Amino acid sequence: MPVVLVVLAYLLGTFPSATLIARANGIDISTFGSGNPGASNVTRALGWRKGIWVYVLDALKGAIAAGVALGLDGRPLAYWCGAAAIVGHMFPVFRRFRGGKGVATGSGVLLVLQPIIAPFAVAIWWLVSRITGKAALGSMVAVALVPIGLAIMGRPAWEYFAVGAVSLLILAKHWRNFGRMIRREEPTLSTTP
DSSP: OHHHHHHHHHHHHTOOHHHHHHHHTTOOGGGSTTOOOSHHHHHHHHOHHHHHHHHHHHHHHHHHHHHHHHHHHOHHHHHHHHHHHHHHHHSOGGGTTOOOOSHHHHHHHHHHHOTTHHHHHHHHHHHHHHHHSOHHHHHHHHHHHHHHHHHHHTOOHHHHHHHHHHHHHHHHHTHHHHHHHHTTOOOOTTSOO
16 A cells, blocks of 8 residues: 555656646747746746646645645655655656656645745745745755754654655756856746746
8 A cells, every 4th residue: 555655646746737737828848948847937938827836736746645645644654655746746757757846846745744844945935036036046945954944843863864865856956957057047037048
């Protein structure tokens, strides 16, 4: 049963929210802007309303995966399923493992498993993104601070390491953004690269 739930969580994570919403509005998101199938790139292509829809749908993937597992078997399986949904979003088998960055899906998992930390992470993302105009920078700062939040709250070590591992994976997926920021080529939320 646990293995089946993890596999189902991964498959749920592969649901192509950004691709479907962009296609419904006449855009191939893989060829627009950064080519990333995520909320930020959809926002650049189609505006905030469509970007928010993508964010909500991607967050729901993580929240559903973690929430169902939490209800059925407790926190350890919920972390496994949450991580599987994030990996499914980032490396979808049906799209040659070319997916998004995992931030929105991760925020859904965080909302279920760490509801005290989640609003702070979203607030940090919004604040940094708003000040700098760089959604990727907001994502990287928020993701990097989440494990620190767990440590401050005194969560068990295994939770700290589980969240830390997923955070590192999400940060690694942002390596191109990091390079563009160094070169001052990273697009803002309102412009294309």
